[in-house]
Amino acid sequence: MLNSRNKVKAALVLIPTVIVVFYFIWGFAVYTAFLSFTKSRFLPNHEIIGFDNYILLFANDRWWVAYSNMFIFGALYIGGCIILGALLAVLLDRLTKGETLFRTIFLYPMSLSLVVTGLAWQWILNPTSGIQQIVRTAGWDEFNFNWVASSDFAIYTIVFAALWNGTGLIMILFLAGIKSIDDEIWKAARIDQIPVWRIYFNIILPQLRTVLLTAVMLLGFQVVRSFDVVVALTNGGPGYASDVPARYVFEYFFQRSKIGQGAAAAVMMVMTMILIVLPYLYYEIRRKEI
Amino acid sequence: MIRRYTYKTALLYSALVVSALFFLAPIYVMLVASFKPLNEVRETSIIAFPQNWTIEPWLKAWSSACSSLDCMGIKPFFLATFEIAIPAMILAIFIGAMNGYVMAKWRAKWADVLFGLLLIGSFVPLQLFLIPLAVTLRELNIYGTTTGLILIHTIYGIPLTTMLFRNFYITLPNELVQAAVMDGAGFFKIFFSVILPLSPAIFIVAVILVFSGIYNDFLFALTFGDTSKRPIMAAVQNIVSSSYGIKEHNMNIAAVVIAALPTLLLFLVAGKFFVRGLMQGAVKG
Amino acid sequence: MTLKLNNIGKSFDKVEVLRNISLEVEEGDFLVLLGGSGCGKSTLLNCIAGLEEVSSGTIEIKGRNVTMVDPADRNVAMVFQSYALYPTMSVSRNISFGLECKGVSKVERSKAVNRISKLLQIEELLDRKPSQLSGGQRQRVAIGRALVRDPDIFLLDEPMSNLDANLRNQMRSELRELHGKLNRTFILVTHDQIEAMSMATKVAVLDQGYVQQFGTPYEIYYRPQNKFVAEFIGLNKMNFLEGEIRLTSEVPFFCKGSHKVPLTGYEFSENYPSDSRPVIMGIRPENIYRSKDRLEGDVFLEVKLPVSRSELTGGDAQVWFDFEGQEIASRFRSSRTPDIGTLTTLFLDVRHASLFDAKTGERLWRKPGAGTDLLTKSHFKRSNKQELKES
Numbered sequence: 026m027l028n029s030r031n032k033v034k035a036a037l038v039l040i041p042t043v044i045v046v047f048y049f050i051w052g053f054a055v056y057t058a059f060l061s062f063t064k065s066r067f068l069p070n071h072e073i074i075g076f077d078n079y080i081l082l083f084a085n086d087r088w089w090v091a092y093s094n095m096f097i098f099g100a101l102y103i104g105g106c107i108i109l110g111a112l113l114a115v116l117l118d119r120l121t122k123g124e125t126l127f128r129t130i131f132l133y134p135m136s137l138s139l140v141v142t143g144l145a146w147q148w149i150l151n152p153t154s155g156i157q158q159i160v161r162t163a164g165w166d167e168f169n170f171n172w173v174a175s176s177d178f179a180i181y182t183i184v185f186a187a188l189w190n191g192t193g194l195i196m197i198l199f200l201a202g203i204k205s206i207d208d209e210i211w212k213a214a215r216i217d218q219i220p221v222w223r224i225y226f227n228i229i230l231p232q233l234r235t236v237l238l239t240a241v242m243l244l245g246f247q248v249v250r251s252f253d254v255v256v257a258l259t260n261g262g263p264g265y266a267s268d269v270p271a272r273y274v275f276e277y278f279f280q281r282s283k284i285g286q287g288a289a290a291a292v293m294m295v296m297t298m299i300l301i302v303l304p305y306l307y308y309e310i311r312r313k314e315i
Numbered sequence: 316m317i318r319r320y321t322y323k324t325a326l327l328y329s330a331l332v333v334s335a336l337f338f339l340a341p342i343y344v345m346l347v348a349s350f351k352p353l354n355e356v357r358e359t360s361i362i363a364f365p366q367n368w369t370i371e372p373w374l375k376a377w378s379s380a381c382s383s384l385d386c387m388g389i390k391p392f393f394l395a396t397f398e399i400a401i402p403a404m405i406l407a408i409f410i411g412a413m414n415g416y417v418m419a420k421w422r423a424k425w426a427d428v429l430f431g432l433l434l435i436g437s438f439v440p441l442q443l444f445l446i447p448l449a450v451t452l453r454e455l456n457i458y459g460t461t462t463g464l465i466l467i468h469t470i471y472g473i474p475l476t477t478m479l480f481r482n483f484y485i486t487l488p489n490e491l492v493q494a495a496v497m498d499g500a501g502f503f504k505i506f507f508s509v510i511l512p513l514s515p516a517i518f519i520v521a522v523i524l525v526f527s528g529i530y531n532d533f534l535f536a537l538t539f540g541d542t543s544k545r546p547i548m549a550a551v552q553n554i555v556s557s558s559y560g561i562k563e564h565n566m567n568i569a570a571v572v573i574a575a576l577p578t579l580l581l582f583l584v585a586g587k588f589f590v591r592g593l594m595q596g597a598v599k600g
Numbered sequence: 601m602t603l604k605l606n607n608i609g610k611s612f613d614k615v616e617v618l619r620n621i622s623l624e625v626e627e628g629d630f631l632v633l634l635g636g637s638g639c640g641k642s643t644l645l646n647c648i649a650g651l652e653e654v655s656s657g658t659i660e661i662k663g664r665n666v667t668m669v670d671p672a673d674r675n676v677a678m679v680f681q682s683y684a685l686y687p688t689m690s691v692s693r694n695i696s697f698g699l700e701c702k703g704v705s706k707v708e709r710s711k712a713v714n715r716i717s718k719l720l721q722i723e724e725l726l727d728r729k730p731s732q733l734s735g736g737q738r739q740r741v742a743i744g745r746a747l748v749r750d751p752d753i754f755l756l757d758e759p760m761s762n763l764d765a766n767l768r769n770q771m772r773s774e775l776r777e778l779h780g781k782l783n784r785t786f787i788l789v790t791h792d793q794i795e796a797m798s799m800a801t802k803v804a805v806l807d808q809g810y811v812q813q814f815g816t817p818y819e820i821y822y823r824p825q826n827k828f829v830a831e832f833i834g835l836n837k838m839n840f841l842e843g844e845i846r847l848t849s850e851v852p853f854f855c856k857g858s859h860k861v862p863l864t865g866y867e868f869s870e871n872y873p874s875d876s877r878p879v880i881m882g883i884r885p886e887n888i889y890r891s892k893d894r895l896e897g898d899v900f901l902e903v904k905l906p907v908s909r910s911e912l913t914g915g916d917a918q919v920w921f922d923f924e925g926q927e928i929a930s931r932f933r934s935s936r937t938p939d940i941g942t943l944t945t946l947f948l949d950v951r952h953a954s955l956f957d958a959k960t961g962e963r964l965w966r967k968p969g970a971g972t973d974l975l976t977k978s979h980f981k982r983s984n985k986q987e988l989k990e991s
Contacts, residue, residue, distance in 0.1 A: 057446055138578065
């Protein structure tokens with residue numbers, strides 16, 4: 026074979042990554058999935074017990090709280106990021122001066138970890154000293170904003186924090202998309218006397234469908250994995266009112282020593298992600314067929 | 316073009332300013348709290364400017380804040396994080412660069428398949444790795460050690476670095492490598508003499524993204540960190556949530572701000588690379 | 601013999617890109633691989649270079665079988681279409697990189713660089729980076745990089761496609777000069793027939809992975825082996841007249857409609873038609889005359905045709921005539937262009953025509969290699985003189 030010396034070296038270089046991919050990623054994933062069917066508790070146990078873990082999981086009210094929280098949080102977070110991100114991108118696009126300044130302001134939260142984000146918002150939303158207190162001292166004695174401590178509303182606090190952190194990236198994606206649209210379309214639209222906001226709404230944004238879909242998918246994945254911000258802000262509380270699957274898994278693995286159940290929950294997380302990807306794949310396949 | 320200050324412009328700017336306030340509020344509130352003495356923190360509103368400025372909360376946060384174990388401040392954890400992040404980052408980047416070089420310039424079907432598996436694998440939630448990782452680390456006797464965390468972050472940094480470098484090296488013309496082959500350059504000579512000198516930009520992006528990713532990590536830190544040397548995110552969360560008697564909010568907040576500083580500074584200094592990297596990462600498909 | 605290709609075949613994933621390529625190149629030849637996009641010429645060049653592995657066949661360079669030999673050990677050098685200069689290296693390092701890889705000493709390297717830069721007149725550019733050079737300068741550096749290795753064969757992949765028209769002319773003559781000076785084998789890939797005709801000593805016309813014809817530029821032009829080559833070569837496209845050959849008498853006749861002309865003096869081959877069959881006569885615009893005086897032999901077809909359209913191109917004009925439903929083109933002085941519809945008497949010089957089988961497209965002529973000398977310029981001296989006189 027020609028160039029065999031180089032080709033052999035090239036292949037050897039990839040060996041560590043082969044190990045990473047097959048053992049540390051896919052091997053581990055399959056193993057954990059396997060564990061979801063076993064009697065593992067404190068330590069992995071390879072005795073298979075069929076779907077028992079899943080039955081227990083689905084019978085657990087806690088799990089459903091966590092699972093539904095994921096969707097509530099997800100819908101608000103994704104929707105919020107998209108709408109706010111798109112809005113901010115449009116606003117920035119209209120700017121003639123100061124774009125860099127505003128862009129930095131909207132983007133810097135992205136550089137902060139979700140733990141810092143969660144802790145910061147925990148501080149702000151603290152009932153005794155945070156926003157509730159400010160508004161109360163300003164005169165509205167009855168103002169209630171103790172969502173962090175409320176079973177019903179705790180999950181929404183997570184939305185604020187996550188939005189604050191995640192909008193920046195979405196805004197940048199939209200901004201890049203907007204700027205990549207041909208100038209000529211602008212000129213044509215202006216000549217047709219179409220008002221600016223309509224240009225954005227009816228002409229530009231529809232062209233950003235791919236950006237939109239990518240954004241939704243990425244955000245969706247983030248939602249399924251959100252662990253840091255939940256632990257930092259509410260730690261799933263009060264009680265387990267603001268728990269999410271990612272944290273549930275962790276708790277069952279390491280605090281409750283019920284590895285089998287935790288694994289089942291983890292598998293459910295992956296299943297949900299696959300569900301998210303399906304519409305995207307479907308869209309991609311349809312697009313290529315056309 | 317003459318700029319006209321219509322009401323539309325005013326609307327535009329006010330909308331932006333309001334949004335800016337939303338984004339700036341948390342950091343303002345935290346900074347302000349971190350410079351207040353304890354009594355002020357408890358008595359004044361969170362948006363009030365400090366009246367008696369003090370840097371004591373910062374000093375205490377650094378050297379005497381209490382975690383669940385003892386009161387060593389955030390300093391040991393801060394340093395421990397760098398001990399982990401820097402070697403892991405270097406290894407992950409080095410391996411990723413070579414991977415990217417092979418996958419982009421020495422194409423083979425199986426290498427493309429490997430890349431595909433790597434790409435999809437990077438979407439798998441980390442929770443799925445925790446137990447097998449724990450088992451593996453225990454077998455290797457590095458559970459709970461710095462080495463263990465370095466290994467973990469290297470391994471799970473490789474998908475990101477490989478993607479970055481592969482996507483970048485694909486944009487380099489193949490004829491460059493072909494010319495070098497004609498010149499008699501070997502595999503590594505081509506990498507070091509031709510490819511690497513063209514890579515500074517992507518290296519910066521990789522450093523920023525990988526470092527931030529490791530530094531900001533919480534899950535692995537929590538699971539595999541030795542309690543006396545945990546990485547900073549786990550440490551700071553622990554410090555803030557441990558409650559012994561009176562909660563010293565100002566110190567806790569200062570600790571959070573200290574924890575936030577490295578990546579924030581990195582962003583402010585090299586923000587454009589940050590953005591570029593995230594865009595490249597996001598537009599994978 | 602510097603290069604011998606034996607039955608080269610190359611496939612990419614079941615797609616056959618090269619088929620049955622067999623060529624022989626002598627020392628000092630300037631071979632041009634000519635063809636349209638997708639014909640496989642660049643792939644063939646890469647196979648010769650060793651950048652691609654052939655799927656079948658063998659390659660011999662100076663008698664040595666190099667089919668499985670790495671590019672660097674074949675003693676060939678290549679100038680890439682985009683020049684592929686190393687962007688972060690200085691010009692002098694670009695040139696000497698190959699020597700550097702071979703472990704040549706610094707002293708020797710700089711001697712070589714000086715020698716080459718003097719030859720190519722790029723001495724002042726030695727410390728610059730490629731991004732600081734113009735297109736023409738970059739090409740010279742690329743050539744220098746190839747030269748410095750003193751290879752047996754120089755491979756050039758469409759080296760002039762990135763240059764503007766003026767530079768191209770200049771580069772063409774410079775390359776010819778270089779070839780003459782070095783007297784080494786050059787193999788150049790191009791889609792531009794002017795480059796082929798003006799620089800080559802041998803041309804291989806490629807299409808769909810096959811060598812359609814391999815011969816001197818004059819052969820290619822005056823005796824195209826098949827309809828593809830005939831159509832491809834020639835600034836003024838060859839006219840193709842559909843008709844048939846009839847063997848009613850001793851001499852075969854070409855018949856089109858009511859016109860017929862005996863084919864005495866037309867050089868047939870083993871493909872001498874044994875029965876009447878449909879053929880296509882190819883005749884170039886410059887072989888259609890308005891007066892009998894310009895004819896060479898006495899084999900011609902006289903027709904009276906109406907003008908269908910004309911197009912002015914400066915001093916000349918292209919005039920089309922309607923010949924039994926087909927259009928044929930001819931060249932006139934623009935001052936003497938007849939009006940549309942005018943019946944004009946034309947003389948088609950059959951001696952310079954080409955007959956192709958209507959079905960296969962193959963030339964009805966002696967195939968080269970079967971004992972024929974390759975036709976050279978001297979064979980056509982007389983006809984060239986005639987044409988020069990008329991223009």
